[in-house]
Amino acid sequence: MRSLRVNTILILGGGSAGFLAATTLKKRVPELSVTVIRSKEIGIIGVGEGTTPILPRHLLGYLKFDPGEFHRETRPTWKLGIRFLWGRRQYFDFTFGVQLAWKWNNLPKPNGFYCDQEFEDTDVFSALMSHDRAFVRQPNGDPLIERNFGHHLENEKFVNYLEGQAERLGVRILDATVAEATRDDQGIAGLRLTSGEMMRADLYVDCSGFRSVLLAQTLGEPFLSFKSTLFCDRAVAVGWDRTDEPIKPYTTAETMDCGWCWQIEHEHRINRGYVYASDFISDDEAEREFRAKNPRVGSTRVVKFPPGRYRDSWVKNVVAVGNASGFVEPLEATSLVLIAYESRLLAEVLADCDGEPSPTMVSYFNGEVGRSWDCIRRFLAIHYRFNSRLDTPFWRACRADVELAGAEPLVEYYQENGPSLLARNALIDARDPFGFEAYLVLLVGQQVPYRRVYVPSLQERRIWESIRAENRLQAMRGLTIPEALAAIHAPAWTWYPGFYHFDK
Numbered sequence: 263m264r265s266l267r268v269n270t271i272l273i274l275g276g277g278s279a280g281f282l283a284a285t286t287l288k289k290r291v292p293e294l295s296v297t298v299i300r301s302k303e304i305g306i307i308g309v310g311e312g313t314t315p316i317l318p319r320h321l322l323g324y325l326k327f328d329p330g331e332f333h334r335e336t337r338p339t340w341k342l343g344i345r346f347l348w349g350r351r352q353y354f355d356f357t358f359g360v361q362l363a364w365k366w367n368n369l370p371k372p373n374g375f376y377c378d379q380e381f382e383d384t385d386v387f388s389a390l391m392s393h394d395r396a397f398v399r400q401p402n403g404d405p406l407i408e409r410n411f412g413h414h415l416e417n418e419k420f421v422n423y424l425e426g427q428a429e430r431l432g433v434r435i436l437d438a439t440v441a442e443a444t445r446d447d448q449g450i451a452g453l454r455l456t457s458g459e460m461m462r463a464d465l466y467v468d469c470s471g472f473r474s475v476l477l478a479q480t481l482g483e484p485f486l487s488f489k490s491t492l493f494c495d496r497a498v499a500v501g502w503d504r505t506d507e508p509i510k511p512y513t514t515a516e517t518m519d520c521g522w523c524w525q526i527e528h529e530h531r532i533n534r535g536y537v538y539a540s541d542f543i544s545d546d547e548a549e550r551e552f553r554a555k556n557p558r559v560g561s562t563r564v565v566k567f568p569p570g571r572y573r574d575s576w577v578k579n580v581v582a583v584g585n586a587s588g589f590v591e592p593l594e595a596t597s598l599v600l601i602a603y604e605s606r607l608l609a610e611v612l613a614d615c616d617g618e619p620s621p622t623m624v625s626y627f628n629g630e631v632g633r634s635w636d637c638i639r640r641f642l643a644i645h646y647r648f649n650s651r652l653d654t655p656f657w658r659a660c661r662a663d664v665e666l667a668g669a670e671p672l673v674e675y676y677q678e679n680g681p682s683l684l685a686r687n688a689l690i691d692a693r694d695p696f697g698f699e700a701y702l703v704l705l706v707g708q709q710v711p712y713r714r715v716y717v718p719s720l721q722e723r724r725i726w727e728s729i730r731a732e733n734r735l736q737a738m739r740g741l742t743i744p745e746a747l748a749a750i751h752a753p754a755w756t757w758y759p760g761f762y763h764f765d766k
C-alpha cells in the first residue's frame with residue numbers, strides 16, 4: 263500500500279456520526295476538503311439522545327460552537343446523571359459529580375462506607391436529582407451552570423443543527439445513495455452513486471450506521487462480539503408528548519424482565535424504550551411488557567443491534583465512526599460521546615502528521631478506539647452481573663454468566679475491601695472514561711456485599727448526616743429545568759465569554 267496523503271475526505275453518512283466527524287475534521291484541519299454523502303431514502307437511525315458531559319465539552323469547548331445558538335437550535339435539557347431502578351434499593355443515582363471517590367478530612371473512611379443504608383444526597387448533584395432540580399441558584403437567582411452535566415437531545419434536531427454547522431464550516435453535503443464501493447490495494451477506490459457518478463477521495467470515513475458499508479461490507483473487517491457480556495440485542499423505542507409530568511434532570515434506567523427501560527426527558531416530549539434480549543423474550547412479549555408499564559406510548563418500532571465492535575476502526579484508507587465502528591446498548595449513553603472522541607482523535611492524528619498518517623499513527627488510533635469500546639463493555643458488565651432486583655430467567659443468567667471482561671480484579675478488591683480508595687490507580691487505567699468513581703457507584707448502589715464490613719460510630723454518622731443535609735439544602739433552593747430554561751432563553755441572559763473554552 264502506498265503511503266496515505268490526505269487532502270480530500272468523503273464521509274459516507276449524515277447521521278450524528280457523519281456530521282460530528284465532518285464538523286470536527288473541518289474545524290481542526292480547515293484546509294481539508296470534506297464532503298458528506300447521505301441518503302435521504304435510507305435516512306438516519308433517529309435514536310441517540312442521552313449524553314454525558316463529554317459531548318457538550320466537545321461541542322462548546324473543542325469545537326467552540328456558540329452555546330446560545332446550540333441551545334436555541336437543539337433545545338436540549340440537562341442531564342445530571344442516571345437514576346437506576348436497579349439492585350435491591352428502591353433506586354440509586356449515578357451523577358457526573360463525585361459521590362464516592364472522596365474522603366472528608368473529618369471522617370476516617372471514604373464516603374462509600376457511609377452509604378450502606380441510604381445512598382442519596384451524597385453530593386450536590388444527587389441532591390439536585392432527588393429534588394428534581396437542575397442547578398444550584400447563584401446569589402442573583404441565576405442557575406450556576408458548570409460542567410457536571412450532559413444533555414438530553416432530540417436526535418433529529420441535533421443532526422439538523424450539526425448539518426447547519428457543517429455547511430457553515432464549508433463542508434459539502436450531497437444527497438445521494440451509494441450503490442457500490444469499489445476496491446483497490448489502498449482499500450476503497452471510489453464510491454459509485456445510484457446516478458452512476460463515481461466519487462473519490464484520499465480518505466473515506468464510514469458513518470453509514472449499522473450497515474458499515476465500507477469497513478464491514480467492503481473491506482470485511484472482523485466483528486468482535488460482546489455477546490458474552492451484553493445479552494441484549496433489540497429495543498422498542500417510542501415516546502409521547504409531555505403534558506403535566508415534571509421534567510426530570512436525569513435519565514431513568516428501570517430493570518425489566520429481560521433487560522431494562524430508559525426514560526429520556528425532553529422539554530416537550532418523553533421518550534421511552536425497552537432494551538431486551540431476544541434469546542429470552544419475543545418482540546411481541548417485550549412490547550406487551552413495555553406497554554403494560556407505559557400505557558401512553560404510541561406505536562412502537564423495533565431496532566435490532568449487534569453488541570460489539572470491529573477489530574480495527576481504521577483499515578487502509580477507511581476510518582469508521584459511530585455505529586459503523588461498533589455498538590453497545592445505551593445504558594450509560596456512550597455512543598455520542600464515543601463518536602465525539604473518535605472524530606476528535608482522527609482530526610488530531612491528521613493535524614499532527616500534516617495529513618500523512620504513518621502506520622504507527624493508525625495503530626495508535628485503533629488502540630485508543632478499541633480500548634474505549636472495551637472499557638464501556640467492562641463497565642456495563644457490572645450493571646448486569648450484580649443486579650439482584652428481579653428473579654427472572656434473564657437476570658438469573660446475567661448473574662451467573664455475564665463475562666466481566668477485565669473488571670475481575672476491581673470486583674475482587676471490592677468484595678474483599680469494600681469501597682476503599684487505596685488501590686484505585688492500580689485497578690483502573692487513568693484513561694478509562696468512567697474511572698473508579700463510576701464503578702463504586704454501581705457496586706455500592708447495587709449493594710454488592712463485601713467482607714470487611716465497617717460500622718461507623720455515632721459521631722461519624724452525625725457528621726455524615728450534616729454533609730447530606732447541606733447538599734439537600736443547596737438543592738432545595740435550586741432551579742428546576744423549566745426555570746433554568748426560562749433563565750437561559752431570556753433576552754437578558756449572556757453566556758460568559760469563554761464558557762466551556764477550557765478544553766484543548
Ligand SMILES: Cc1cc2nc3c(=O)[nH]c(=O)nc-3n(C[C@H](O)[C@H](O)[C@H](O)COP(=O)(O)OP(=O)(O)OC[C@H]3O[C@@H](n4cnc5c(N)ncnc54)[C@H](O)[C@@H]3O)c2cc1C
Pocket residue numbers: 274275276277278279280299300301302304305306307308309310311312313417438439440441469470471472473475497499535565567583584585586592595596597598599
Ligand atoms: C435503541 C437505541 C438507543 C440509543 N440511545 C442512545 C443514547 O441515548 N445516547 C447515545 O449516545 N447513543 C444512543 N444510541 C446510539 C445512536 O444510534 C448513536 O448515538 C447515533 O445516533 C449514531 O448514528 P450513526 O450516525 O452512526 O448512524 P445513522 O443515524 O444510522 O446514520 C447513518 C447514515 O448513513 C447513511 N447511509 C447508509 N447507507 C448509505 C448509502 N448506501 N448511501 C448513502 N448514505 C447511506 C444514512 O442515510 C444515514 O445518513 C442508541 C441506539 C439505539 C439502537
